[in-house]
Amino acid sequence: MQRVENEIARLISECDYDEVTRLFEMLSGGKRLRAKLILKIAPEHEKAPLLAAIVELIHAASLLHDDVIDEALTRRGVPSVNATDGSKTAVMLGDILYSKAFTELVSFDEEIARAIASSVTALSKGEMMDVKMAEEFNSDEAKYLDMLYLKTATLIEAAAIASALLVGKDAHTYGIYGKNLGLSFQIIDDILDITSDATTLGKPAMNDFVEGKCTLPYIYLYDVLADSDKERLINAHAKTIDKSEELWIKEEMTKHKCVEKSFKLAQELSNEAMNAVKDDTALVEILQTMIKRSY
Ligand code: FPP
Ligand code: MG
Numbered sequence: 001m002q003r004v005e006n007e008i009a010r011l012i013s014e015c016d017y018d019e020v021t022r023l024f025e026m027l028s029g030g031k032r033l034r035a036k037l038i039l040k041i042a043p044e045h046e047k048a049p050l051l052a053a054i055v056e057l058i059h060a061a062s063l064l065h066d067d068v069i070d071e072a073l074t075r076r077g078v079p080s081v082n083a084t085d086g087s088k089t090a091v092m093l094g095d096i097l098y099s100k101a102f103t104e105l106v107s108f109d110e111e112i113a114r115a116i117a118s119s120v121t122a123l124s125k126g127e128m129m130d131v132k133m134a135e136e137f138n139s140d141e142a143k144y145l146d147m148l149y150l151k152t153a154t155l156i157e158a159a160a161i162a163s164a165l166l167v168g169k170d171a172h173t174y175g176i177y178g179k180n181l182g183l184s185f186q187i188i189d190d191i192l193d194i195t196s197d198a199t200t201l202g203k204p205a206m207n208d209f210v211e212g213k214c215t216l217p218y219i220y221l222y223d224v225l226a227d228s229d230k231e232r233l234i235n236a237h238a239k240t241i242d243k244s245e246e247l248w249i250k251e252e253m254t255k256h257k258c259v260e261k262s263f264k265l266a267q268e269l270s271n272e273a274m275n276a277v278k279d280d281t282a283l284v285e286i287l288q289t290m291i292k293r294s295y
Contacts, residue, residue, distance in 0.1 A: 004035045007053035011100055023085065023093050027060060028076040033185070033286075034059055034159045040282040041163035041174060048163060051108065054101045055116065055159045061098035062123060062155075064090045069131060070211055077202030112162045115171075119158030126150025134212030137237045139222045144214065145183070153182025173276050177283060180273035185290055187266040190215035191259055192293070194250070206246055212238035216262040217253055224256045267291065 012024050035052035042048040066072070067080040068087045074080055082090040098120070105113045129147040138144060160178025164171045192201065193208045194217055208215050214222075214237070222233055229252070236245045253259055270287050277283045 001032065001035065001039065003049035004032070004039065004052045004056070005029075007049045008056060011053055011057060011104060015096055015100055017096075020093065020096055023081060023089070024060075024097075026078070026081065026084070028078050029056075030059075030076055032056060033290075034156060037156065037178070037181075037283075037286060038159050038163040040280075040286065041160060041169065042167040045163075045166050047108070048166065050104060051112070051159075051162060051166065054104050055155065055162075057097045057101040058116070058120060059155060061094040061101070062120075062127070064094035064097070066127065068094075069127065072203065074203045108162075109165070112165050115158045115161045115165070119154040122150045122154040123152075126152070126154065130213065133214070134238065137222075137234045138214045139219055141216070141219050144216065144219060148183060148186050149179065152186040153179050156182035156185070176276040177273045180269045180276070181287060181290070184266045184269040184273065184287070187216055187262055187269070188290065188293060191217065191262050191266070194253065195259060206241060206249075209237065209249075210239065210241055216265065217258040218249075220258040220261050221249070221253055221256060224258075225252065 012021055015021075032052075034055045038048055038052040038055065042051070063075060064081055067075055068082045068090050071082075072080050073083040080090070081093060102117065105116055126147055126149070130151050133143070133147060157175050157178035160174040160181075161171045164174035190208060193215065194206060196205060198205050204210070209218060218233070222230055225233060233249070236249065241249075270291055274284055274287055
């Protein structure tokens with residue numbers, strides 16, 4: 001991973017603008033899940049750290065833009081760039097990071113470059129769907145999972161496909177792994193938004209619903225509530241939630257096992273990912289660490 005950090009630092013310094021270096025240093029690196037995945041799939045390849053750095057820059061750019069779109073004041077426990085330096089700066093820093101990533105991508109074979117580049121179109125579509133869907137209460141599970149796939153899983157899937165292509169492994173198999181890992185990862189993230197506190201999350205708890213996002217536990221809850229309670233839930237949607245409503249939602253979710261049901265789906269997806277790469281202990285370990293995050 002040190003080689004990835006070195007590559008990231010090199011790409012940032014090549015942007016040749018001290019303001020970019022200053023702002024980038026303020027970002028917390030995060031879990032670097034995508035980079036770790038690339039290194040585990042293509043450990044020996046000399047260009048794997050560069051590919052990992054490219055994907056991490058794209059991911060960082062997408063989060064910078066996402067925080068502007070969501071008007072989020074914190075990211076990974078520290079103030080977001082839009083909070084400290086304003087939305088214009090956050091958008092422009094995102095533009096610099098992802099165009100620099102694309103510039104570096106041209107040094108890879110076309111199939112690899114295409115896999116990564118097309119996933120950015122997909123994740124941008126996913127983000128747009130997410131914003132559209134947050135305008136109204138959504139109770140459609142399939143629609144929600146389609147959006148999640150685009151918004152979160154496609155870049156992880158593309159990272160897996162691209163690194164497999166780099167070392168001549170079967171891209172389809174690794175793609176299945178990446179897609180299901182990505183979906184499972186995001187569902188666990190959605191669960192943690194409900195079950196964790198603000199200090200652990202580095203952002204306010206139960207914030208998804210306040211932002212209008214009806215994640216799986218909310219969809220499952222809606223499904224089982226009586227009509228009058230369905231209305232109560234819809235009324236709480238996309239607003240600052242008061243303590244009594246927050247408590248009611250949590251109690252109903254506990255009663256109807258909505259978090260457990262969501263976790264079960266995350267586990268099934270994770271098993272599907274595991275089955276695709278059964279013999280690859282390093283990749284199985286990534287899945288296990290991720291599932292453990294939810295405890
Ligand atoms: C986080 O979702 C957002 C994403 C995973 C993708 C965002 C994508 C874009 C803004 C498209 C633009 C892409 C580039 C490369 C500039 P979330 O809001 O559900 O999660 P959060 O709680 O971490 O904010
Ligand atoms: Mg967000």
